[in-house]
Structure formats: C-alpha cells, structure tokens
Amino acid sequence: WDTRDCYCCCGCYAYGTPIATPDGEKAIEEFQIGDLVSVANLESTGETLRLSWAAKPVKFSGGTSPLPKGAAHYPPMIFLNYGEERKNIISTMDQLFLLANGKVKQADKLSIHDLLVAPDGTPVKINAIKLGEYSGGIHHIAISDHFTQTLDGHLLNSNGVVTADFSVQIQTEQLGNLLEEGPAIGEPAYHEIHEQHAMGVHSYHHPDLEDEVDVPHSLKLYTGESVYIPPTARSFITQAQGIDINNNPDVRKRPLSNHVGANDLKTVFKHCRAYYPDINFTLVWEDSIPNVYAFEYLGQKQVVVSGQLLRTDGIYWQAMALVVAQAIASFHEPGGEPRQELLPRGLADYYGVGLIMSIVWEFYYRKTVKAGMEQINNFLSYISSENQQGNPNNPLEEPSIECRQETMEEGAFGGTLPACAGGLLRLLDAIPGEVVDGKPTIVFSFNFELDESAAKEMTNYQVEPTVDLTAVQVDSTDLFRVTLVGDFAPKTNYTITVTNLTSKDGIALDPKHNFANIQLPLPKPKLKxxxxxxxxxxxxxxxxxxxxxxxxxxxxxxxxxxxxxxxxxxxxxxxxxxxxxxxxxxxxxxxxxxxxxxxxxxxxxxxxxxxxxxxxxxxxxxx
Incomplete structure (x- = not known):
C-alpha cells in the first residue's frame, strides 16, 4: 500500500457556465464530443483586440460531478464579477482568461486592475475577485488534441468574456510571452498589492464597486476563522515555534488555494479512526500556524490539524501520520489505556512514534516512521535557536527540540526513554557552584524533582578521590538540584556516584546514569x-x-x-x-x-x- 497526491490540475468552469455556440449559449457540462462551439482567432492585438468567430466541433469534454454534502474538503475556486452587466463566472485556479493586452492569465493571478476581453474585443473591467471552496461540479472542453503555440482556435466565449480551452491549460509552458505572470490570490504578495481593496479574507473589490456582489451557495468564501482551541490543548509545537517556522525565509509555503496534501491527511484520518473511533479528527484549512492540537472539549476527544501544516513544503503524508499519532498518544497512558490528563509532550513523542504508529500502520510502520522522521526533523530545523532550547524548569512539557528528536528516535527503534523526556531518575550533569563558607561546591541536576529527605542524606554521595563533605544543600523550591559542599581541590578529577535517591513521586534512580565526572577550576582571585x-x-x-x-x-x-x-x-x-x-x-x-x-x-x-x-x-x- 502507498499513497500519492491526486488533485485536479486542469482549467475548468463551474457547472452552469454558459458557453457560446452558433445556436446560442449552452451550459459547459452539457457539451458532448462533436458538438459545435464558437471559437475565435486573434486578428489584431493593437489597442483594441479584433477577434473573428467560427464554429468548430468539440474534441474533448470532461469534468467532475458535484461533491457529496459533508465532504472532507472542497477544491478552491475563483469567483469573478465583471462588466457593467455584473456577470459572474466561477473557475478553477488555473483557468486562462484573455486580457486586453493580448496575453492570457490564470484565474488565481487575476487582479482587479486587469481588463478582460468581451467577444467583440472591447475591454471588460473586473468588479470583484474572491477565493472560496466550491462544492459544485466542474467541466472543461477542448477544441483540438494539442496546442500549437497560438491561441487561434482555442478561445471561447464564456459568459461574455474570452477564455482559453482545455488544450491550452495543460500546456501553459508553451505559451511563452503570451502568459502573464503575477502573485496568486492567497499569497502574502498578492494581499500586499491589493490590501486597500480587500473586502474580507481573500476577497477584493474594484474601487468603483460600491456594493456587495451575490455569491452562489455552492461557493463558500474563506473567513479566516478557526475552530475553538482551548488554552489547555496539547500542541505539537509551541505557538512561538510555529511563528518561527512561518517567518523563516527558507520555508516555502503553498498558497491557501493549493489543497495538495488534503487527500493524504484524509487517508491518515481514515486509518486512525479505525483504531481510535472515540476521537474526532478535523482539518482546519484556514488555520495559519502550522500545528496539530489534542484536547477534550465537551466530553469529546479532538485532534485538530492546521491547514498551514499541510501547506508547508516538505510535509507529506508520513509526517502527517507521525504528528497525528503524537496527538493520539496524548490521550493515553504509556501502556495504551485512556488517560484523564493529557500526557506530557515528551512522553507523547516517545509513545506516539513507538506505540501509536506501530498500531495504526502495522506492516508499513518502519518505512512510514523513517520518512516521517526525516520530514519532521527538517520541519523542526526552521525553528530559531532561541525557541529550540525548551524550558529547563519544565522539561517534560516543554522539552528542547534536540530532546524531542532524540525521544522520537528512541521510540522509533525501541530504545529507552531519554532522561530529558522523563525516563528513570537520572543525574543529568554536575557543574562547579558558588563558594559557600570558603569551600568549593558542586551542583547536581536531575531530570525529576527529588525526594528531599533522601537528597539531603550525605551518605548517598560517594566521591573519588575521597574528600570531606561538609554539607548537602537542597532548596525545597527547586528539588531538581542538589549542592555538595566540601574540601574539593581545584584541577583534580573527581568521580561522584549517587545512590539511594528517588524522585518525589518514587521513581527509582537509573543505575546507568547515577555518576558524574568533574574537575573544578582554579578559584577566581579576590578583587583587592x-x-x-x-x-x-x-x-x-x-x-x-x-x-x-x-x-x-x-x-x-x-x-x-x-x-x-x-x-x-x-x-x-x-x-x-x-x-x-x-x-x-x-x-x-x-x-x-x-x-x-x-x-x-x-x-x-x-x-x-x-x-x-x-x-x-x-x-x-x-x-
């Protein structure tokens, strides 16, 4: 089994779009092969275009029926309102429209400053451009089997404006200078140009248009709204890390109109629902921060995936499977049983990759995890060094990116849970401390809060070579650390072994991580x-x-x-x-x-x- 992206890459019109024929107009979806359609040649490209029209038979006719109600997602389409008669047309993003300068331009790159062309060659003003998701049927036709690098014989009269047929759409690379480029609606560069004419999210009106235009119910305009994410939700990355990725100039992002990956996520959701039917899985396409959220709301477990994650280049179905598995793990104990509180992020990384992924993907587990880890590691590398550090005072909930990568790697290959992600009680490091009562100190850091009474017991610390310990200091407000005070000599290598310590919650000490080697530096001279x-x-x-x-x-x-x-x-x-x-x-x-x-x-x-x-x-x- 494998999955590949499959999506519409053709220029199409919405069902009902009237196309001129020698006998009048006909809806685009009604054309059959052999039907006659009015086709134009460009006779002049001066200040006003001159077109000559003739009848030619349709060589190809195809399309897609309306999507069922409640489909996971609908394709993005462009809505245009134009001319004094305020006509409308809905098309796919790459449908080509003839401009008054004799060139053609894709629908998603049209501007309210562009001029379309009427069948008689006169320019037509664009009143409004809007982007939305379309649930109706789409259709296209072609007048010939191939494109001969001229627009002649490929131009149609589509509800009063001139457009190109399907054979041109699939060979735009041969248009050369005939194709006019520009930013696509949904991209930041497009909004920067048209911001003063914005009338909503990805909706722009010509300054001469004073009132709103009616949009058919089959087109749902984007609103910029998301679902409710409670503040207690477990996110795959932090908000600051998501903003880092969005703002990183090295990250390529697809526009809102590009639904590549949505079908892959649908497949991932389908596999996960088979094993976890008690969880609702939702894609919020308009969410602008690349992330995944796990939370319980009104008694229902929710996993919400941001559309921006799918629009981030380099994220494919394997990475989607991995981050969704991490979210599922948040609802479960390490053994798989349901959990009242969300599992800490570090543990969810470990068990999401090691347990949930193996349950859902079974025979494809190894290959899926390997590819997913590569994609996720690349994704995490776009986070700034500052926001990769994590929170040392809350290592389980906010581990560093390095710790998370190590944790997922260990989980993937059945290794032990790293100390940074909350394995057994471990001695993490030992560093020289401040001088206390004229004596040097060594500060030990652990991955869990310690049982205070055991931590204060001097006999639990063995030093080689032997020195006289004079005090063990434990701050009850910071039980992650212990300070040893003693007659430590500078420039001497010490091995200090810790025994009989437990965490505050009774977690035993890891016998493989209970010692530290340290050499104290020469003390700083006093200022005199x-x-x-x-x-x-x-x-x-x-x-x-x-x-x-x-x-x-x-x-x-x-x-x-x-x-x-x-x-x-x-x-x-x-x-x-x-x-x-x-x-x-x-x-x-x-x-x-x-x-x-x-x-x-x-x-x-x-x-x-x-x-x-x-x-x-x-x-x-x-x-």
Missing part, C-alpha cells in the same frame, strides 16, 4: 585595593587614584555609592582609567594636606570576582 596615588587637577583640585589587582567592572567601579570617604567628603566623580582599567580616579571636595580613608564596597572585577573585605580600603593624604 593594592595602593593609591594622590594628585591635583590643572585647576588645583585634589584627587586620588585607587589601584586594584584586576581590571574593573566599569559600571560598579563608577558608581559613587560604592565609596565612603571620611571627613564628610562628597565625591563628584569616579572614572575608570581607559588605558589601565585596574585604576579608578575619585574626584570630590577634598581639602589640601588632609588625611583621608576611603572604603570600597560592591565593586567587582571585569570577570565578576567579588571584593576582598580585608583589602577594600586605602589611606592617603592630599597635597
């Missing part, structure tokens, strides 16, 4: 006042230069509040030397030939070293 220099400004005002052992952090060194001077001296300036940033010059109302003491506080080095409280002052006498 090492001397002073006294001088006078050219105006004869005394000043003092304080010398430090390290370059200074300019902001803290130039903060006047960080200096207290005896004798009620008011400092007016503290300036770090540009050529030697270990010096700071203090100006104030110093008296000549007077003894002073200045005490420094809160000043740090450029590297962040704190001030040594035993070397934070200077005594001096002014000249």
């Amino acid at each position: 006042v090492t001397g002073e220099e006294v001088g006078e400004t050219p105006e004869g005002k005394p000043f003092v230069i304080l010398n430090f052992n390290e370059p200074l952090d300019v902001a803290s060194a130039e903060n006047l509040d960080n200096y207290q001077v005896t004798g009620r001296v008011q400092l007016t300036s503290a300036k770090v030397n540009e050529d030697d940033q270990s010096k700071v010059t203090l100006l104030g109302n110093f008296a000549p030939k007077t003894d002073y003491e200045v005490v420094v506080s809160n000043v740090t080095s450029a590297e962040g070293a704190s001030l040594d409280t035993e070397h934070n002052y200077a005594r001096f006498k002014t000249h």
